[in-house]
Amino acid sequence: MNAVPEPAESNAAVTDRSAHLEGAENALLRCDELIAGYLPGVNILNGSDLYVAEGELIGIIGPNGAGKSTLLKAMFGLVNIRSGTVLLKGENITNMKAHALVSRGVGYVPQTNNVFPSLTIEENLEMGAFQVPGKFKERFEFVAELFPALKERRKQRAGSLSGGERQMVAMARALMTEPSVLLLDEPSAGLSPKLQDLVFIQAQQINKAGVTVIMVEQNARRCLQICHRGYVLDQGRNAYTGTGRELANDPKVIQLYLGTLAKA
Amino acid sequence: MDWLTIFTTTVHAAIGWETIVYGLAAIGVNIHFGYTGLLNFGQAAFMAVAGYGLAVTVTVLDLPFWVGIFVGLGAAVLLALLMGIPTLQLRADYLAIVTIAAAEIIRLIFRSVQFKGVFGGSDGRRGFNGDFYAMNPYPEGRYGIGAIVFDERTLWLLTVGWIVVLLACGLVYLLMKSPWGRVLKAIREDEDAVRALGKNVFSYKMQSLVLGGVIGCFGGFFYGLYNGAVQPDVFGTEMTFFAYTIVILGGAARVFGPVVGAMIFWVLFVFVGNLLAELVANGYIPFMTSIQVGPIRYALVGLGFILLLIVRPQGIFGDKREIAINAR
Amino acid sequence: MRRAVIAFTAFLGGLVFLLAGPAHAGPADCQGLKGTLKLQGQPVNGAKISVTTEGGQPVQEVTSNAQGTWDVQVDKPGKYKVTLDPGSLPQNSQIRGGNNVRTPTVYEGNCSTVLFALEAKGAAAGPEQEATGESSFWAQAAQLAFEGLNLGLIIALGALGLSLIYGTTGLTNFAHGELVTLGAVLAYAFNVGFSIQLIPAAIIAVVVAGALGYGQDRFFWGQLRKRGTGTIAMMIISIGVAILLRNLIQFFFGPQTETYTDYNTQAGLQLGPISAAPKNLWAMGIELAVLIVVGLALMKTRTGKAARAVADNPALAASSGINVDRVIRIIWTGGGAIAALAGVMLGLSQSLKFTMGQDILLLIFAGVTLGGLGTAFGALVGSLVVGVFIQVSTLWVPPELKSVGALVVLIVVLLFRPQGILGRRERIG
Amino acid sequence: GGGGGDTASETSPSSAAPAASSSAPAATKGDGTLTIGTLLPQTGNLAFLGPPEFAGVDLAIKEINEAGGVLGKPVAKIDTDSGDTTTNIASQSVDKLLAQKADAIVGAASSSVSESVVDKITGAGVVQFSPANTSDKFTTLNDQGLYFRTAPPDKLQGRVLGDLIVADGSDTVAIFAMQDSYGTGLADQVQKTVTDGGAEVVERVDYDPKAADFSAEVTKIKSKSPKAIVLIGFEETSKVIQELVKQGLPASKHKWYMVDGNTSNTNYLKMPKGTLKGVKGTIPGAAAPEEFQKKLLEVDKELEDFSYAPESYDAANLIALAAEAAKSDAGADIAAKLAEVSKGGEKCKSFKECVDLLKAGKDIDYDGVSGPVEFNDAGDPAVATIGIYEYGDDNKYGSKAIEYRTGNIAG
Amino acid sequence: MAREPGVPKPDPILVVDKVVRRFGGLTAVDVEHVEVQRGSITALIGPNGAGKTTFFNQLTGFDTADAGTWTFNGRTMSGVPAHKVARAGMVRTFQLTKALSRLTVMENMRLGAQQQKGESFWRALVPGFWRSQEQEITERAEELLVRFKLDAKRDDFAGSLSGGQRKLLEMARALMVGPELVMLDEPMAGVNPALTQSLLGHVKDLREQGMTVLFVEHDMDMVRDISDWVIVMAQGAVIAEGPPSTIMSDERVIDAYLGAHHDAPLSDTELQAQLHEAEAELEAEIEEETQK
Numbered sequence A: 001m002n003a004v005p006e007p008a009e010s011n012a013a014v015t016d017r018s019a020h021l022e023g024a025e026n027a028l029l030r031c032d033e034l035i036a037g038y039l040p041g042v043n044i045l046n047g048s049d050l051y052v053a054e055g056e057l058i059g060i061i062g063p064n065g066a067g068k069s070t071l072l073k074a075m076f077g078l079v080n081i082r083s084g085t086v087l088l089k090g091e092n093i094t095n096m097k098a099h100a101l102v103s104r105g106v107g108y109v110p111q112t113n114n115v116f117p118s119l120t121i122e123e124n125l126e127m128g129a130f131q132v133p134g135k136f137k138e139r140f141e142f143v144a145e146l147f148p149a150l151k152e153r154r155k156q157r158a159g160s161l162s163g164g165e166r167q168m169v170a171m172a173r174a175l176m177t178e179p180s181v182l183l184l185d186e187p188s189a190g191l192s193p194k195l196q197d198l199v200f201i202q203a204q205q206i207n208k209a210g211v212t213v214i215m216v217e218q219n220a221r222r223c224l225q226i227c228h229r230g231y232v233l234d235q236g237r238n239a240y241t242g243t244g245r246e247l248a249n250d251p252k253v254i255q256l257y258l259g260t261l262a263k264a
Numbered sequence B: 001m002d003w004l005t006i007f008t009t010t011v012h013a014a015i016g017w018e019t020i021v022y023g024l025a026a027i028g029v030n031i032h033f034g035y036t037g038l039l040n041f042g043q044a045a046f047m048a049v050a051g052y053g054l055a056v057t058v059t060v061l062d063l064p065f066w067v068g069i070f071v072g073l074g075a076a077v078l079l080a081l082l083m084g085i086p087t088l089q090l091r092a093d094y095l096a097i098v099t100i101a102a103a104e105i106i107r108l109i110f111r112s113v114q115f116k117g118v119f120g121g122s123d124g125r126r127g128f129n130g131d132f133y134a135m136n137p138y139p140e141g142r143y144g145i146g147a148i149v150f151d152e153r154t155l156w157l158l159t160v161g162w163i164v165v166l167l168a169c170g171l172v173y174l175l176m177k178s179p180w181g182r183v184l185k186a187i188r189e190d191e192d193a194v195r196a197l198g199k200n201v202f203s204y205k206m207q208s209l210v211l212g213g214v215i216g217c218f219g220g221f222f223y224g225l226y227n228g229a230v231q232p233d234v235f236g237t238e239m240t241f242f243a244y245t246i247v248i249l250g251g252a253a254r255v256f257g258p259v260v261g262a263m264i265f266w267v268l269f270v271f272v273g274n275l276l277a278e279l280v281a282n283g284y285i286p287f288m289t290s291i292q293v294g295p296i297r298y299a300l301v302g303l304g305f306i307l308l309l310i311v312r313p314q315g316i317f318g319d320k321r322e323i324a325i326n327a328r
Numbered sequence C: 001m002r003r004a005v006i007a008f009t010a011f012l013g014g015l016v017f018l019l020a021g022p023a024h025a026g027p028a029d030c031q032g033l034k035g036t037l038k039l040q041g042q043p044v045n046g047a048k049i050s051v052t053t054e055g056g057q058p059v060q061e062v063t064s065n066a067q068g069t070w071d072v073q074v075d076k077p078g079k080y081k082v083t084l085d086p087g088s089l090p091q092n093s094q095i096r097g098g099n100n101v102r103t104p105t106v107y108e109g110n111c112s113t114v115l116f117a118l119e120a121k122g123a124a125a126g127p128e129q130e131a132t133g134e135s136s137f138w139a140q141a142a143q144l145a146f147e148g149l150n151l152g153l154i155i156a157l158g159a160l161g162l163s164l165i166y167g168t169t170g171l172t173n174f175a176h177g178e179l180v181t182l183g184a185v186l187a188y189a190f191n192v193g194f195s196i197q198l199i200p201a202a203i204i205a206v207v208v209a210g211a212l213g214y215g216q217d218r219f220f221w222g223q224l225r226k227r228g229t230g231t232i233a234m235m236i237i238s239i240g241v242a243i244l245l246r247n248l249i250q251f252f253f254g255p256q257t258e259t260y261t262d263y264n265t266q267a268g269l270q271l272g273p274i275s276a277a278p279k280n281l282w283a284m285g286i287e288l289a290v291l292i293v294v295g296l297a298l299m300k301t302r303t304g305k306a307a308r309a310v311a312d313n314p315a316l317a318a319s320s321g322i323n324v325d326r327v328i329r330i331i332w333t334g335g336g337a338i339a340a341l342a343g344v345m346l347g348l349s350q351s352l353k354f355t356m357g358q359d360i361l362l363l364i365f366a367g368v369t370l371g372g373l374g375t376a377f378g379a380l381v382g383s384l385v386v387g388v389f390i391q392v393s394t395l396w397v398p399p400e401l402k403s404v405g406a407l408v409v410l411i412v413v414l415l416f417r418p419q420g421i422l423g424r425r426e427r428i429g
Numbered sequence D: 001g002g003g004g005g006d007t008a009s010e011t012s013p014s015s016a017a018p019a020a021s022s023s024a025p026a027a028t029k030g031d032g033t034l035t036i037g038t039l040l041p042q043t044g045n046l047a048f049l050g051p052p053e054f055a056g057v058d059l060a061i062k063e064i065n066e067a068g069g070v071l072g073k074p075v076a077k078i079d080t081d082s083g084d085t086t087t088n089i090a091s092q093s094v095d096k097l098l099a100q101k102a103d104a105i106v107g108a109a110s111s112s113v114s115e116s117v118v119d120k121i122t123g124a125g126v127v128q129f130s131p132a133n134t135s136d137k138f139t140t141l142n143d144q145g146l147y148f149r150t151a152p153p154d155k156l157q158g159r160v161l162g163d164l165i166v167a168d169g170s171d172t173v174a175i176f177a178m179q180d181s182y183g184t185g186l187a188d189q190v191q192k193t194v195t196d197g198g199a200e201v202v203e204r205v206d207y208d209p210k211a212a213d214f215s216a217e218v219t220k221i222k223s224k225s226p227k228a229i230v231l232i233g234f235e236e237t238s239k240v241i242q243e244l245v246k247q248g249l250p251a252s253k254h255k256w257y258m259v260d261g262n263t264s265n266t267n268y269l270k271m272p273k274g275t276l277k278g279v280k281g282t283i284p285g286a287a288a289p290e291e292f293q294k295k296l297l298e299v300d301k302e303l304e305d306f307s308y309a310p311e312s313y314d315a316a317n318l319i320a321l322a323a324e325a326a327k328s329d330a331g332a333d334i335a336a337k338l339a340e341v342s343k344g345g346e347k348c349k350s351f352k353e354c355v356d357l358l359k360a361g362k363d364i365d366y367d368g369v370s371g372p373v374e375f376n377d378a379g380d381p382a383v384a385t386i387g388i389y390e391y392g393d394d395n396k397y398g399s400k401a402i403e404y405r406t407g408n409i410a411g
Numbered sequence E: 001m002a003r004e005p006g007v008p009k010p011d012p013i014l015v016v017d018k019v020v021r022r023f024g025g026l027t028a029v030d031v032e033h034v035e036v037q038r039g040s041i042t043a044l045i046g047p048n049g050a051g052k053t054t055f056f057n058q059l060t061g062f063d064t065a066d067a068g069t070w071t072f073n074g075r076t077m078s079g080v081p082a083h084k085v086a087r088a089g090m091v092r093t094f095q096l097t098k099a100l101s102r103l104t105v106m107e108n109m110r111l112g113a114q115q116q117k118g119e120s121f122w123r124a125l126v127p128g129f130w131r132s133q134e135q136e137i138t139e140r141a142e143e144l145l146v147r148f149k150l151d152a153k154r155d156d157f158a159g160s161l162s163g164g165q166r167k168l169l170e171m172a173r174a175l176m177v178g179p180e181l182v183m184l185d186e187p188m189a190g191v192n193p194a195l196t197q198s199l200l201g202h203v204k205d206l207r208e209q210g211m212t213v214l215f216v217e218h219d220m221d222m223v224r225d226i227s228d229w230v231i232v233m234a235q236g237a238v239i240a241e242g243p244p245s246t247i248m249s250d251e252r253v254i255d256a257y258l259g260a261h262h263d264a265p266l267s268d269t270e271l272q273a274q275l276h277e278a279e280a281e282l283e284a285e286i287e288e289e290t291q292k
């Protein structure tokens, strides 16, 4: 059961790359051979590729420490990219600052530390709508409907919230702007099953409404159920790619990444 | 240009009593802050109570030197307990202010007219180092190589001083690679996690405070022994700030960091000052008078710290990876 | 021989003195005791005074002359006993305090003056005391409380700047005191150097200091942040900056104390039990206004909220579309300007010296901490508490220890509220 | 101190130190050039005292060298910073001065700083000559006869000031003293004299000169409404004055008295006219300081405060004269002659005048700007002259003293 | 049908009575009576904000309850400071992880071990006293690290771990204590499912060895797989208890917590149906607006 992923299957990698290049042609957002890391001399991303077409919902799964969060952060300008490029609608946004990306319509929900603890819930959401203050009221009503708990507690400081409540705030914050690309890092973690479902359904609905979504999930099965395409990331590289259904049913993927606990 | 003077005074400072005094203060701070994460900004108070403990015992109470040393040590331990019991529950930055405040209170009391009879007011106390030098085994004379010479008194102080410094370093080395040291370092990172693992955080913090205070208090002894006097203003916040600067220059949580930091600190201080003075005296800097050397030297020393820390924010021995983890 | 020398020098001194102009007996020919007896400004004639040695041996008895003066020459320096015979005084008078014996010392070659203050009988303590305005405990307390507010508001301004910068960047800025000094000194430069009236000079200084604050972040602190320098290293760097700035200020400004040319040494207005100079009232008004406006701006405006967001979590702030660097720069500009204003106010109410900021820094830190780190109104409340305690504690504590009172309060409050007065405890788990 | 140094060994335990009791080990023969080092504050709390002190020494050396120097060679000078007690700059500076073979060191200003280096300096056989130390500890210090001072004679000044207050008829007095050895020493003396003379000290406030403000201190005094207010301190007095005026204790209603540390301060000139009218101050020295101040301004045109300039000037002159008298520039030789040139002989008032007398083989008695300067056995001045000055409507004190008093300092 | 909350257990290791914790006007915890069976794996579930973490905080001494008592192994634990609770054998993990950043992963693990001789000041000075024990501890830690797939990170700073890896470290470190009762706060949130599965095996092993586990979790697959007993909290109170299967079919629990889809995949058909619903709603709204 403790299977270690086979050392990067060179075959798969090559085919992946060609498939990538093909699909990435007119993609909305594409990353090519990203190399990035935190500490000098240690690369966490070892040349990963990714593309999303307009209106797609992409899932990224993989073992802990594979570099999924790092990939999102790199795209969003929070981790320094050492080589490789990120293009958004053809514009090179490699290492562009996060706030500049927000104004280009990219939204992001981090995995950890994803609320402002000393701000109230309402202020947290206001920050979500920082660049479009005019829309705050309208959007607030919208997210309040999704997570009624937040509306009741709008004056409570986020720092005193429970783990799940924080996660709601984080999700809601990203929904305050109407981004055209949304990067979600484990949005369902820590939420009750009911709310997890809500998050997935919501992601899908947002996507239906035209927003391109990239989500990293450990709730992998659910994620693959709703996404158009999925990437399996391992050790900073793409190990597998395919449609959600393909991946969810691939025995290797199941064995290495999905487990058999959950009933398919 | 008197290069010889510049050179010898610089070397003197590097191995001299200043390095011992500030080095010991910094070793203490390193235990508090570097290893345990206690932002104790009252280190000067430990030195002060030790120095005054010795001075008052010998001069006012007329007791022997060794009693004075024990009183000084006892005072440092007592101070650690008094300061620690109420304050160790505070968050780091609050602790910093409380300890600064405590140290200032102690300094102001030593300084006050009310207690002049005991502590000697703003002039402090002098005349308690006789017994120390009476133990000097070196015969009268001047010792050294080339231009670097010390008289027998200084040599005696340096011998004892460096032995204490090395002992302190050895102690820190042994402790910090032991499980005991591991608990301290863990407390520095997150005390709640340590509590959850069944360690008595308060007790460890207190041990750290006492240990660092006691080591720092030897700095106070040596200050008094060398200068033959203790004065309240010596033990102001500046002393503590410098001790912190030294710790960071050398590298926090490194055994020899404080010692090397102290050397760098004093070398920078003396070298810059004397070089500048010589340059002015010899007319190389025409727009400056020799009186203005004082402030400009300080300004340059300040600049020196800034540059050193920009180039090596982790200090001489520090680990860059550690710094990266805590950067915001 | 010694005696001769003294006599000679004294003689020289006397010569100079004679040249200087008319006067009563010079000290040169005097070795003994003298005095003048006056009752309500009028000389008292004929009062009997007897002088004896310390041991009680009589030396001489004299009576005061028409000018009320008397004097007794003695041969040997030393302690003597002087007794005024109360019976010889005019009927309606008495010696204030009642004691009619004095024990002065006569020094070689010098006369010592002996004073018997006289007052009208029955006038005792009562009315005269009141006339000179001896103030009651409560009047004192009121004055001290006022002074406490005055000082506290200045500290609060300094604390606000410090708190803003600490909040948004996590920098414990030990150079903040020097930013305070800088503001005061800049205003001085414009006020005295360019002879601009203080108000415009102060405004220019605050603006310039704001610009310098901006520059400091743009070219220095911001660059360090970009390099990923840790907060502790930055804190130590700030000690270096403090040393650098303080000494540069000393280099240009000089080591002495200076004052502004305007509003110098204003006489106080009497407002009930409190005397306050008009400039204090104006300054307090301005300080309070600035504090409240900035505090509200932080609570209510978009930039203010953004600043608090950056304080909490810069990466997340950036992810929300906040230009973190810009916010920090605004804060540095504002923080620098507010610190400068604090400096101007401090200089106005006291005077200027290159260490003025350094000397008040501990109080600023105490204020910030007491109120709860990183909260703007906390800084205000904490500083006021510190200011008031410093002043009011002198009712019981000797003034040289007045900071001790405030610092003890700081410690005690933090023991019961470890998160500061307005701070909030963090949630565990 | 102790030109004799013999009384000290019983009182000071540090005297047991072997090095201290051995006669100056490094008392080498001079190198022919008299080198005067200065150890005066350039930085720190007392930095404002630095410029006048440096100027005093500079002026003296300028005049000495114009008069042909000492032993036929110009006098050399090395300036160093004494800092304050919060840093250990002084010790570093002394190292440098000793390394550069200074024969005598003028400094330090602060008693505390002097104390921390006196062992080191005198241990090296070098003369330490302070222009400003007032702490009585130096009187009983084992210094091998190498420590001297032209300090302002506190005791005499305190007596004169106290007597002045009593003579002015004020029976209730408040004393406002800076909390250090200068301030408290002087205040103690004033208090004693005033009390002995029959007046009452109704309030005595010792304040911390670094305090953020002095309003509480003034409030304390105000509550007693004294007839006379004595201000003892340095330049922070201008802050105190502002506060006094603000709280309604102006000089026009209460008599103010000041001392040498705070009488000359340019900040007073900026105050409204008449603020200081009638205020009296005492300054040591037998001559009006005006002319001397003019000369100082020629050396340093930016001087604002003149405290201790006369003492520094006299220190340098005396050292030079002693070297000339000893025909040697070695520290111990200078020390041996210092007392001699300060008293008992033909009076002379400047280096040139004195050195000419010396060259003519006469015994001299240097009378300086700060007073007659006559050293006793402990290396302390024994006699002094105090001038009493009064401020006019322009907030300046008169160029002539209203009175001089001379006397034994010890009394 | 789920049992009434607070049912007595044959051999309870933890017995809680009337614990209340309020924050201002909000009652975060108000538990009447709860018992945890020794040697069992008990799951504590409940909607977000139900008070689970706060409840843990009370029990382990990290926060002071406004009222209530509880005993562990018969010993009263109310008011006992956190470290003593842990020493008594009741160890918890944190939902928001607390990695000791500038300690390596291995040092983090070693720290967990109890009764280390080298943790006393004087004995620390003589390595001879603690060397061999340190060796044992290291071996034990290494085994755990392999299981938790952290062995490759052994010498890295814990601060450089990914979110999921921190969760793993947090749990592994708690196990180093060798507790009688381990209280895990969402241990598997953010952990890869394949790894979760293998770790569950480990937890079951621990139960076989006599350890009691109380854990909070939102992953129903996991709850179903390993828990012997489930306690449901809502709005601070325990509302139901029972074996997993009964609990998960309890209407109230489904309503408040699980939601309608928890058991079914979000399959295409179902989703489609939902989406149609949503779309229809949206369209209706838009129509409404355009009509206005």
Ligand SMILES: Nc1ncnc2c1ncn2[C@@H]1O[C@H](COP(=O)(O)OP(=O)(O)OP(=O)(O)O)[C@@H](O)[C@H]1O
Residues within 6 Å of the ligand: A160, A161, A162, A163, A164, A165, A190, C426, C427, E023, E026, E028, E046, E047, E048, E049, E050, E051, E052, E053, E054, E055, E095
């Ligand atoms: N320090 C505090 N101040 C104010 N409210 C608090 C505080 N701590 C917790 N709360 C509130 O108490 C309630 C219970 O929180 P708790 O963290 O126990 O929930 P939980 O059951 O663990 O939820 P989750 O599953 O989301 O982790 C929440 O509504 C939370 O907002």
Ligand SMILES: Nc1ncnc2c1ncn2[C@@H]1O[C@H](COP(=O)(O)OP(=O)(O)OP(=O)(O)O)[C@@H](O)[C@H]1O
Residues within 6 Å of the ligand: A038, A039, A044, A062, A063, A064, A065, A066, A067, A068, A069, A070, A071, A111, A218, E159, E160, E161, E162, E163, E164, E165, E190, E192
């Ligand atoms: N701040 C950091 N400094 C150094 N290394 C880091 C840092 N953050 C993450 N890493 C390392 O980078 C690698 C990838 O981390 P990342 O957070 O991207 O993983 P992940 O795929 O998101 O995992 P998870 O599912 O657990 O969240 C990990 O090995 C981790 O140790």
Ligand SMILES: [Mg+2]
Residues within 6 Å of the ligand: A068, A069, A070, A111, A185, E162, E163, E164
């Ligand atoms: Mg991740």
Ligand SMILES: [Mg+2]
Residues within 6 Å of the ligand: A162, A163, A164, E052, E053, E054, E095, E185
């Ligand atoms: Mg929780």
